[in-house]
Amino acid sequence: MELGFLIAITIAFILFSLYRYFKQKKVLTTLSEEEFREGYRKAQLIDVREQKEFDGGHILGARNIPLSQMRQRIKELRKDQPVYLYCQSGARSMRAAMLLNKKGYKDLNHLKGGFKKWGGKIKQSKKSQY
Template structure:
């Protein structure tokens, strides 16, 4: 029981540390802020292809987080990157990978695609 409690405390500390570290390199934008800048940026949907086909933000490219390492050449480090997924967890993972690879201007949509009220393309 003591080991379980200790493990839980360690997990909580690690999660809190990651959250605060992530705030240094990832900007979480409201839909309005996201809408203001995504047309001048690289808009990337990090969900899986089937999710993308079911609906995505108009103008987005699909680079699933599961393929991002292999497809980094498609993302320019000198331009802002706007990421989104369904709720925010996968875009945060993608942002972490981009940060480790030297990308600087990384943004994500607060609440993800499920909170998006703007134009959507299907298919």
């Protein structure tokens, strides 16, 4: 009896994980660094990392809206313009995109590999240099 329950839970978890994976693929476009560079200046560039990470270095022109604050600050983003998201590795920007999609945002993109893979210009906050 217990084994059957464990198998059912495992199958349910796998199915849910597959559903989320394909849902993310549908609502979020993953861009290479080159593709990201081509479009981010004409978009809303959002760094979803926490403030300390952002202060340590971020893509030039990015606004910091941490994933932890996204629900409260979502009105700062326009629905009629593309949104380019990034975090450290890609996981948080995917979660941010799922939240934005639920709220009606359509043109959602994120940087493959996140900030740690970025080779372009970065800016450091004065606060982080001390």
